[in-house]
Amino acid sequence: MAKVHFIAIGGSVMHQLAIALRNKGYQVTGSDDEIFEPSRSNLARAGILPATLGWDPERISADLDAVILGMHARADNPELLRARELNLKIYSFPEYIYQESLHKTRAAIGGSHGKTTITSMIMHVLQQCRLKFDYLVGARLEGFAQSVNVTDAPLIVCEADEYPASALEKRPKFHFLHPHIAVLSGIAWDHINVFPTFSNYLEQFAIFLRTMEPGGKLIYNHTDETLRQLVEKEGTHLECIPYGVPEHTILNGHTRVRFGNASTDLMVFGEHNLLNIHAALLVCRALGVGDIDFLAAIATFKGAAKRMELVVKDEQTAIYRDFAHAPSKVKATIQALRNQYPERKLVAVLELHTYSSLNAGFMTEYKGALDPADVAAVFYSGHALEIKRMPYLEPDVVRNGFARKDLKILTDRQALERFLDQQDFTNTNLLLMSSGDYEGLNLTELKKYLTVQKPQ
Template sequence: MTKVHFIAIGGSVMHQLAIALKHKGYEVTGSDDEIFEPALSNLQQAGILPDTIGWNAARITPDIDAVILGMHAREDNPELVRARELQLKIYSFPEYIYQESKNKTRVAVGGSHGKTTTTAMIMHVLQQQHKAFDYLVGARLDGFAQSVNITDAPVIVCEADEYPASAIERRPKFHFLHPQIAILTGIAWDHINVFPTYEIYKEQFAIFIRQMKPGQVLIYNSSDKELVSLVTATGSHLKLIPYSLPEHTIHNGITRVFFGEQYADLEVFGGHNLLNMYAAKLVCNELGISDAEFLTAIATFKGAAKRLELVAKNGHSVIYRDFAHAPSKVKATMEAAKQQFPDRKLIAVLELHTYSSLNADFLEQYQGAMDPADVAAVFYSKHALEIKRMPDLAPELIAQRFGRPDLHIFHEREKLEAFLAAQNYRDANLLLMSSGTYDGLDFSKLNALLTNN
């Protein structure tokens, strides 16, 4: 029996891989210095929750076939030190995914934005068409028990992240997946703490393209000029398939998409989602699914968690929650809401939560990002700055960087809640954008904003 040990098993995706390998019949052990919900309950239910919290070199024995190293395990971790002494095989998460999928058709969905949604769309269609496949995706999806699945299926669909693979492997995760079919959705500078300049960030995508073997398939967003330039310079050895915005109409808040003579009415909306959908269709075509089959399946796709996720609605207002945080994502999400509901006022709130967005220098990238909103607000938590050991941000600086003197700026959740309660939601939509929680904002209570209007 294959024996695998996870160092830092409690990670949001790491614990899902551990559970998937347990289901596959492997002997799985793990450790961590802290494990939170839902990982705690998920691991307990699978019977692989560590019996004690903390690191213990004695857990590392010569009979272990693979050690999988999580992102927050440091180089001096005693279990990692022991694994190296025993010369065990040590993998980062993506390196191990590749080991498990060497004999599969590997699909990798990369790019600065839209990865999760595009991956989710492909997964949804494959599931609807009863195709056997494995997957790796960075969000909870309806219809899927977990976010990682490893079986003996002939295909694996992977969200391909550009963040470093582990503490001892600083190269981006997506460099280790080696797909035969890849998507690049676009390039917009992110992760300033890892890639201090745009050129360094862009080079990671050039490396990804160069690593692909001649004749393999690269599906790319031809409306992104920077990406087109990169693909032209580095991708001549590949089968290149460009995509752009598909033909579509919007009527009474419903988007209808057309591929040739065939069409489908969608449950999701926005130009960015239509781009994601076109990329997903092209992958599905490569996997043997026709346009007609794709359209039938995609019509029932409701979106990934926290991606224009419906929080509350009535006859004249909608509240959406979205994961958008990088400048390009923020603008695309707001433009989608404006295009879908052109006659409604848009109230938009962005939380600065990531290392990049809380960096005073990087904030320049947000110039004009909140312009599509009729009423715009920014929230940031002093606690988040403290945790990241970053200096305080002056509200005046934030307003200047966004280029909106009328920008409402809050750093206390109670004041944000008072601001939300004071708005008039008659013929208005509220869009809350963040990869965080607004310092504990209770989303379940937001429905009251609409019942009072």
């Protein structure tokens, strides 16, 4: 029985891997200096919640087969130092995933946007087709108990993130997966705290392509000019399969997609999701799933958590929330809702919450992003700036960056609530975009904005 110890076991994805290995029959231990919900309850149910918080070198013994290092752990962590003294095998999360999948077919879904959704679509279809597979995805998905699963299945589908792997390993996570089948959905500069220039960011995708084995399948969005040029330069050793927006129709708020002679209505919408579906179809096709079976399964896909998620609706009003925060994601999400309901007014609120989005020098990347909305607002809090130790962000810098003179700037939750209270939501959609929570805005209370029918 393999014996594995997690340093910083409480991470949102790290604890899911720990549970998956425990379910596989491994002996799993872990440590952390803070563990929040839902990680704490999940670990407790699995019987691997650390008895005490904090770091203790005595937890590290010579008989460990692997030590897995979370992003939260620093280079001077006492348990890590002990593991290095004992010459134990130390892995970042993606390095360990690769070790567990050496004898599997590996499919990796990368790109600046759409990774979670494409991965979720593939998982949904494979599950509907009753195929055995392992997975790694960055969101909660209906029908799956956890976001990471590692078994003896012959296939693994991984969301391939470009963020650094660990405190020791600064290279991007997706460099360690070495997939047989890969998707690149597009390239748009993000994570400027890690990749200070666009050329530095672009190089990470070039490395990803160069390190794929010759003959591997690369499924890429040919409508992205930057990506297309990169693939032409770096993908000559690969089987490159381009994709774009498939044939489709939109009628009365419903989207129908067609591939060849087969078509189906969808529960998701937007040009970005049509691109995502095309990528997922090509991956599933490479894995032996027929197009008819794919369409039958994708028709029931509701989306990943917080991805164009319907909060509440009635006949005249719909309220959606979405994880969009980077410029390319914001543009795609807002355009999708605009196109799906062209006759409705659109009110859009974007929270700036990430390091990149709160950076004054990055603000011009958002130019025009909120233009499709009839009413647009940007929300950010002083608390978010304090946590990231960033300077005050002038409202005019934000307004000029988005290049929209009538943009409402809101800097506390009370101002946001007043803004929403002032809107007329008759024949209107509200779109809330954020990777945060608007300083604790209660989404269940948003139902009060639904149109109230007048008594006869």
